[in-house]
Amino acid sequence: MRVQSIFILIPSLIGFFWFFAYSVFAPKDKLFSKLKRYILIVSFFFLFGFLSADPHAKMMLHFTLFEQVCALALVPCLLSYIYEYNGLTTRNLFHRLCNVLPFMHLIMGVESVYTAGYADSVQIYIDANTAHGPMFPYLANQGQMVFYACYTYMFGTFLLLNFLLFAINLMSCAINGNCRPADLVRFYFKRNSRVNLGPVMYFENLVMLLVIVPALLLGRKCYVDNTVITIAACLFLATFVFLIGLVGSAGYSQKISLNGLLRRIRFGDEQESDAQTVSEPDLTDTPSAPVHKYASYAALDDAQGMIAEPSALDDRAPGELFDESLGLEFEHFMLEKKVFLRNELTLGIVSEHLGVSKDTLCVYMDTTYGMSFSNYLNMLRVEYAEQYILDHDDATQKEIAVACGYSSASAFNSAFSKLTGVTPKIWKDRYSEMSRRNKTS
Amino acid sequence: MGIYNILDADLSEYTVLVADDIELNLVMVRKMLSRYNFNVVTAQDGREALDKIAKYKPALLLLDLMMPVMNGFEVIGKVRSDDEYSQMRIVVLSALNASESVVEALTMGADEFITKPITMQKLYDSVSKQFELILAMGADAKEG
Numbered sequence: 001m002r003v004q005s006i007f008i009l010i011p012s013l014i015g016f017f018w019f020f021a022y023s024v025f026a027p028k029d030k031l032f033s034k035l036k037r038y039i040l041i042v043s044f045f046f047l048f049g050f051l052s053a054d055p056h057a058k059m060m061l062h063f064t065l066f067e068q069v070c071a072l073a074l075v076p077c078l079l080s081y082i083y084e085y086n087g088l089t090t091r092n093l094f095h096r097l098c099n100v101l102p103f104m105h106l107i108m109g110v111e112s113v114y115t116a117g118y119a120d121s122v123q124i125y126i127d128a129n130t131a132h133g134p135m136f137p138y139l140a141n142q143g144q145m146v147f148y149a150c151y152t153y154m155f156g157t158f159l160l161l162n163f164l165l166f167a168i169n170l171m172s173c174a175i176n177g178n179c180r181p182a183d184l185v186r187f188y189f190k191r192n193s194r195v196n197l198g199p200v201m202y203f204e205n206l207v208m209l210l211v212i213v214p215a216l217l218l219g220r221k222c223y224v225d226n227t228v229i230t231i232a233a234c235l236f237l238a239t240f241v242f243l244i245g246l247v248g249s250a251g252y253s254q255k256i257s258l259n260g261l262l263r264r265i266r267f268g269d270e271q272e273s274d275a276q277t278v279s280e281p282d283l284t285d286t287p288s289a290p291v292h293k294y295a296s297y298a299a300l301d302d303a304q305g306m307i308a309e310p311s312a313l314d315d316r317a318p319g320e321l322f323d324e325s326l327g328l329e330f331e332h333f334m335l336e337k338k339v340f341l342r343n344e345l346t347l348g349i350v351s352e353h354l355g356v357s358k359d360t361l362c363v364y365m366d367t368t369y370g371m372s373f374s375n376y377l378n379m380l381r382v383e384y385a386e387q388y389i390l391d392h393d394d395a396t397q398k399e400i401a402v403a404c405g406y407s408s409a410s411a412f413n414s415a416f417s418k419l420t421g422v423t424p425k426i427w428k429d430r431y432s433e434m435s436r437r438n439k440t441s
Numbered sequence: 442m443g444i445y446n447i448l449d450a451d452l453s454e455y456t457v458l459v460a461d462d463i464e465l466n467l468v469m470v471r472k473m474l475s476r477y478n479f480n481v482v483t484a485q486d487g488r489e490a491l492d493k494i495a496k497y498k499p500a501l502l503l504l505d506l507m508m509p510v511m512n513g514f515e516v517i518g519k520v521r522s523d524d525e526y527s528q529m530r531i532v533v534l535s536a537l538n539a540s541e542s543v544v545e546a547l548t549m550g551a552d553e554f555i556t557k558p559i560t561m562q563k564l565y566d567s568v569s570k571q572f573e574l575i576l577a578m579g580a581d582a583k584e585g
Contacts, residue, residue: 331560368561370472371465379465383557386507386536419463421509431507 327368330354330361340380341405347373381405382419385412389428397424447569450576452479456497457568459483460490460516461505461534466559470503470534473564477572487511491519499529500575501568504551506535506542514549521550528578530571534559 333353334340350373351361365373385404392400401412416424457479459470467483474481482497484490488510494502502520506513513533520526533546536557543554552571555563 327561331562335558335560368472370468375465376469379463379469380558382463383466383536387538390537391539419465421462430509431512 326354326356327364330364334380338384340377341384341403343402343405343407345377345405377405378415378419382416385416385424386420386427386431389424390432393432400424447572447576448476450478450572452477452572455501455572455575456480456482456499457501457503458490458493458497458499459503460485460487460493460508460513461503462486462508463505466505466534470559470564473559473561474568476565477568479572487513487516490516494520494526494529498526501530501532501571503532503534503568506533506537506546514545517546517549517551528575530575532567532571 330350333350339345339350347358347361351358354361356364361373365371365376369376371379381404385400388400388403389395392403395403397409397413401407401409404412406412406415413423416427420427422430457474457477459467459474459481460483461467461470462485464485467485471481471483479500480497482493482499484493486509490502490504490508491511493499502516504513504516508516513535517531517533520529520531530553531551532553532555533551534555534557535542535546537543538556543556546554553567555567
């Protein structure tokens with residue numbers, strides 16, 4: 001099991017039982033009777049968090065965007081609610097907002113867990129100067145949940161603590177990065193760009209702080225005092241958190257593992273992360289620092305050994321060491337039997353054959369070959385095609401495509417051109433002469 | 442000296458050049474070689490490979506044959522015609538598996554021929570073997 005799933009599962013479960021128990025056994029005075037309903041709902045919110053804590057999420061970017069849309073959608077609802085019940089004044093606007101913000105913060109806590117865990121999958125890298133990496137806001141948010149629980153228990157309000165925790169978050173973001181609008185734009189619109197996590201959280205918290213400070217100045221101790229809006233908001237947010245999990249579990253990470261996280265935190269090894277994206281591989285002229293790379297590789301091995309743990313559901317957890325014999329088996333399966341030429345071959349088939357999870361195989365692909373399974377497969381097929389084209393002068397494109405594992409000539413052409421930079425025809429013209437010369441010499 | 446000794450050896454003064462026109466191959470080989478502690482530089486065509494050879498003077502050249510601008514055979518020819526690089530080891534990594542190509546490459550001066558697809562075993566065996574020779578030659582030169 002991955003560390004990030006443990007971090008989300010355990011707090012969620014604890015949160016659920018704690019809140020649930022409290023809502024049942026709390027003293028029955030006026031304040032707590034209101035609070036009780038609210039806490040009961042919060043406990044289910046935690047339960048939803050637990051249910052949705054799928055460790056296989058990779059679409060952090062998508063659900064971050066989704067969260068923003070939901071947050072925006074919440075604004076008119078809130079305004080409409082405030083207007084209907086109290087008339088729209090600055091004072092009660094902030095009060096109402098403060099009632100909802102804790103939920104927002106819980107969401108952010110969940111988000112941070114994902115963010116920290118899946119930083120790699122959206123190519124968020126850790127600044128070399130940042131020893132803590134994304135763990136800091138991540139832990140800060142975990143801390144928030146605990147503080148919320150304690151503070152709620154003692155005072156029945158979230159407000160003051162909100163301020164404190166925003167400050168913590170802000171500090172963590174200040175450590176993690178700067179706040180450049182360009183980074184935010186890149187973050188949202190360029191999926192594969194490598195951006196720092198810091199600016200995003202910094203920006204979010206800054207905006208929320210602008211709400212909280214006036215609320216502190218204008219407001220008084222506030223607690224949830226309207227059951228309808230509380231239930232609506234909680235259900236909405238709980239559903240939303242659940243959706244996060246669904247969106248996340250729609251795919252699975254090809255890249256992130258505890259190893260990667262540890263490696264980065266320990267060594268700030270950006271060299272490795274550069275090599276992960278095929279679109280921008282690290283092919284610079286400068287020779288890479290050898291000693292550093294070697295050290296990090298050795299330490300990575302140590303880390304892998306350290307965190308390996310058996311799982312009842314899966315033979316190998318994603319972070320577990322993909323041992324050498326299995327590596328050989330993988331290559332044997334793919335290459336010796338030329339399985340890669342079979343059109344129906346998928347990651348699932350290979351992982352099943354090897355008796356490992358898809359995640360394990362993905363992590364293995366990344367750490368060993370520096371690319372995804374599909375890229376690896378395309379590479380093998382195109383290499384095979386190179387020889388095949390030269391050997392089969394009169395073969396049609398369709399025949400070549402099928403022989404090389406593609407379902408259509410266009411799919412083959414596209415893959416071939418993408419890898420070699422030229423179409424199969426140009427390639428053939430270019431090298432058939434060279435090949436013929438060798439054969440006759 | 443076996444593979445594990447080569448892995449442990451301090452090779453930080455050595456550079457290995459990998460030349461291949463397919464970027465993914467470069468990414469993969471670079472990744473695989475990251476377990477050694479020598480420097481790795483890459484080139485995507487024959488001309489660039491020659492430029493990098495002149496610039497970095499690699500101890501080992503991992504060379505694809507079918508590359509644009511200048512193919513691998515031409516690179517081998519150029520390198521072997523220059524005395525300065527007579528000690529450089531050349532391992533050909535190619536999808537060409539016709540025996541004529543293998544013979545041609547070896548005749549022209551390549552030290553080893555690995556047929557693609559590249560596997561970890563093939564690559565590690567070859568690189569370790571080549572570096573055993575490189576280190577041995579280095580030791581001989583020092584003693585001489």
